[in-house]
Amino acid sequence: xxxxxxxxxxxxxxxxxxxxxxxxxxxxxxxxxxxxxxxxxxxxxxxxxxxxxxxxxxxxxxxxxxxxxxxxxxxxxxxxxxxxxxxxxxxxxxxxxxxxxxxxxxxxxxxxxxxxxxxxxxxxxxxxxxxxxxxxxxxxxxxxxxxxxxxxxxxxxxxxxxxxxxxxxxxxxxxxxxxxxxxxxxxxxxxxxxxxxxxxxxxxxxxxxxxxxxxxxxxxxxxxxxxxxxxxxxxxxxxxxxxxxxxxxxxxxxxxxxxxxxxxxxxxxxxxxxxxxxxxxxxxxxxxxxxxxxxxxxxxxxxxxxxxxxxxxxxxxxxxxxxxxxxxxxxxxxxxxxxxxxxxxxxxxxxxxxxxxxxxxxxxxxxxxxxxxxxxxxxxxxxxxxxxxxxxxxxxxxxxxxxxxxxxxxxxxxxxxxxxxxxxxxxxxxxxxxxxxxxxxxxxxxxxxxxxxxxxxxxxxxxxxxxxxxxxxxxxxxxxxxxxxxxxx
Numbered sequence: 001x002x003x004x005x006x007x008x009x010x011x012x013x014x015x016x017x018x019x020x021x022x023x024x025x026x027x028x029x030x031x032x033x034x035x036x037x038x039x040x041x042x043x044x045x046x047x048x049x050x051x052x053x054x055x056x057x058x059x060x061x062x063x064x065x066x067x068x069x070x071x072x073x074x075x076x077x078x079x080x081x082x083x084x085x086x087x088x089x090x091x092x093x094x095x096x097x098x099x100x101x102x103x104x105x106x107x108x109x110x111x112x113x114x115x116x117x118x119x120x121x122x123x124x125x126x127x128x129x130x131x132x133x134x135x136x137x138x139x140x141x142x143x144x145x146x147x148x149x150x151x152x153x154x155x156x157x158x159x160x161x162x163x164x165x166x167x168x169x170x171x172x173x174x175x176x177x178x179x180x181x182x183x184x185x186x187x188x189x190x191x192x193x194x195x196x197x198x199x200x201x202x203x204x205x206x207x208x209x210x211x212x213x214x215x216x217x218x219x220x221x222x223x224x225x226x227x228x229x230x231x232x233x234x235x236x237x238x239x240x241x242x243x244x245x246x247x248x249x250x251x252x253x254x255x256x257x258x259x260x261x262x263x264x265x266x267x268x269x270x271x272x273x274x275x276x277x278x279x280x281x282x283x284x285x286x287x288x289x290x291x292x293x294x295x296x297x298x299x300x301x302x303x304x305x306x307x308x309x310x311x312x313x314x315x316x317x318x319x320x321x322x323x324x325x326x327x328x329x330x331x332x333x334x335x336x337x338x339x340x341x342x343x344x345x346x347x348x349x350x351x352x353x354x355x356x357x358x359x360x361x362x363x364x365x366x367x368x369x370x371x372x373x374x375x376x377x378x379x380x381x382x383x384x385x386x387x388x389x390x391x392x393x394x395x396x397x398x399x400x401x402x403x404x405x406x407x408x409x410x411x412x413x414x415x416x417x418x419x420x421x422x423x424x425x426x427x428x429x430x431x432x433x434x435x436x437x438x439x440x441x442x443x444x445x446x447x448x449x450x451x452x453x454x455x456x457x458x459x460x461x462x463x464x465x466x467x468x469x470x471x472x473x474x475x476x477x478x479x480x481x482x483x484x485x486x487x488x489x
Contacts, residue, residue, distance in 0.1 A: 001061070002037055003029040007046035010083045014044055016108030017087050020409045021094040022061075035060075044086055051075065055086050059093045068093050084136065091138055102409040103380075105138030110402045112143075112411075114430055116151040117158065118450075146387070146413065150397040154426050161432060163449070165222040165254070166214065167424050170203070170242060171439030172231040173462060176267055176302060195462045199440070200238050202469045204245040206438050209473055211249035214436070217483050221250045222433065223257040223424040224280075230263040236275040243279035252280065257423045259283040265311040266303035273318050283353075283422065286311050287326035290334060291342040298333040312349060322352045322420055329386065329410070330359035330379035339382040340389075347393050352420040354395055356386045358410040360403040383410050390415045399425045436479070440465035446482045454482055 001022060003014060011029055018027060035043035035058055043058040056069025068089050072080060087106040095101050104112065119129050129148060133139040139147075174196065214221070224246060231239065239260075246252075260281045262268050268286065276284065288308040290296055296303070315323055325346050329339060346354065358379060390397075395415040399422070402411045414425050427433035428445070431453055435445040444456040456478050459465045465472065 001025060001027050002039060002041040003027055004035055004037075004041055004043045005029060005031050006033050006043065007048070008044065008082070008086065010044065010086060013083050013087055013108065014042070014090055017090050017094070017106055018042065020091070020102040020104075020108070021098050021100050023409075042090065044090065046082055046086065053082060055082060055089060057086065057089045057093050059090070059097060061094070061097050064097045066093050066097055081136075088136075088138060101140075103140040103143045104402070104409060104411070105133075105140070105143075107133075107137050107139060111400075111429060111431070112139075112147050112402065113150045113154070113400050116147050117154065117430060120151060120155065146397055146400065146411075150400045150413070153396045153398045153421065154430065157421060157423065157426055158430065158432060161427075162220065162222070164218060165220045166434040166436055167223040167225065167427055168210075168221060168246070168250070169424075169428075169435050169437040169442055170207075170224070170226045170231075170246075171228065171437065171442040171458075172226060172234060173229040173439065173441050174233040175228065175230045176233055176264065195466060196234055196238065198466050199462050200234070200241055202466055203242060203439050205469070206473060206476075207242070207245050208249045209476060210436055210438065210479075213476060213479050214250070217480065219434070219483075220254040221252065222254060223427070224255060224259065225424045226260040226281075228261060228263065230267050231260055232262045232264070232267040232269075232272050232276075236269070236271045239272060240275050240279060243276070243281075247280060255280070257282060259285070259422065259424060261285045261287075262311070262315070263287050264301070264303055265307040266301075268311040268314070270314060270318070273315055273320075277318055277320065281320075283322040283324065284315060284320055285324040285326060285353075285355075286315060287324075288342070288346070289326060289328050290331060290339070291345055292334060292338040294333045295331050295338070299331055312351075324353035324355060324414075324422070325349070325351045326355045326357060327386070328357045328359055329382040334382070336378050336381045336385070340385045343386050343389050347389060352417050353422060354390060354415040355412065356383065356390075356415065357412045358383060379410060387413075394418075396421075398422070399429045401429050444476075444479070446479065448482070452482075454478070 001018065003011065003018065005011060015027055035041055040061045045056050047054040051074055053072040053074065054069060055072065056067060058067045059065065070085060070089060072085065084106070091106050116129060126148065130144050133144045133147065134141070258281045260276050262273070262284045265286060265288070286308065289299065289301060291305050291308070293305055312323065327342055327346065395417060397413050398416050399414040400411055414422065416422070428435055431445065431447060432449045434447045437444045437458065440458060440462045441460050442458045446454045446456065456475050459468055459472050
């Protein structure tokens with residue numbers, strides 16, 4: 001498929017709309033004033049006249065050719081967002097050709113709730129927000145409901161956010177094996193085990209260095225989040241070393257939430273859970289992804305369904321009062337019936353948090369290699385069932401984000417019982433709080449909301465992190481520079 005641009009440079013947004021209808025495809029683009037190619041193409045034209053602007057799209061796809069356009073009057077101050085208007089035209093053309101009607105409309109960004117939060121802060125009422133989402137962005141009523149409900153769950157938390165607070169992210173990029181859908185920066189234990197001792201030592205140095213910076217700036221630690229990879233892939237003693245280093249380096253008196261992704265049940269032991277609990281963790285994730293053994297085998301998860309139940313029961317026995325469980329809709333070998341069975345069985349456990357992901361096929365994932373037709377999975381029905389059951393069970397959506405190449409152009413939603421919302425997940429998705437990141441593959445996000453956001457990237461892989469540690473540590477100087485500029489304003 002070739003995207004031809006004429007009189008505009010809306011490549012990024014129009015490609016985003018194209019991918020809603022034609023996923024997992026490479027697009028080429030060119031600038032020309034006419035469509036003069038024989039293969040599938042989209043010709044997107046913006047033509048300016050004295051008093052009007054003509055926007056139109058010609059699309060030729062799989063032997064079907066259609067054209068739509070719109071004339072904007074420059075004296076009319078409304079609806080003059082030409083990029084958005086052209087995106088709507090392209091959406092309607094492709095809907096007619098393919099029969100597909102993506103429920104998020106032309107919202108292609110990963111944070112649709114952020115837009116709703118902005119409107120709420122501007123004092124815009126519910127009815128007007130729905131009108132904008134449905135008329136300007138062609139969003140379905142179903143997705144308007146989810147976005148608005150999520151924003152309302154977040155509102156009280158966001159309104160109370162202390163601007164001098166920050167969260168700490170700790171990256172453990174190791175897993176026992178690599179799941180077939182995974183594109184995260186992680187290493188299997190077989191290839192990375194020998195790197196771990198030095199990696200833990202270096203991380204402790206980075207923790208202490210970062211803590212000194214926050215003390216000089218007068219920042220208050222709000223939440224701590226251990227992610228990965230699978231943090232419980234490493235030994236209990238190594239987890240203890242990191243957690244004790246954090247406790248000794250930072251003032252923990254202001255910490256309201258401390259999460260460790262226990263993640264895969266095949267990495268969980270009683271010793272690790274007791275270590276995590278004893279060192280301040282208040283929230284853990286135990287993630288089955290599915291309770292269908294055939295699905296677990298297909299995606300390369302080496303744990304059994306019984307191992308998940310045993311790990312969950314053990315966490316409750318040890319005293320964890322906030323547990324998150326993750327599932328993924330759209331996995332190979334899954335069906336609407338077996339996915340619904342997973343949802344219903346997990347709800348029977350009554351976890352405080354329940355995250356429903358939609359499968360996203362990234363280039364680095366094993367599922368994207370070969371001819372596996374994962375995109376034909378009836379994911380929409382799965383997500384609909386989960387949404388209904390969770391609402392009926394009195395869970396509320398509290399964060400939502402989207403990724404590229406998601407099956408069905410859907411979303412990931414974090415659900416919680418009232419009062420158990422994960423603060424860290426809200427802050428990182430809505431980009432309203434500084435996140436200081438430790439470890440390989442970690443990305444520090446410096447936030448002076450709503451004006452400025454800067455990122456500082458650590459080296460991606462543990463080997464690079466260990467080898468170039470001192471150079472990487474010097475990048476932390478940006479933190480003080482950022483806050484220095486904030487104070488000068």
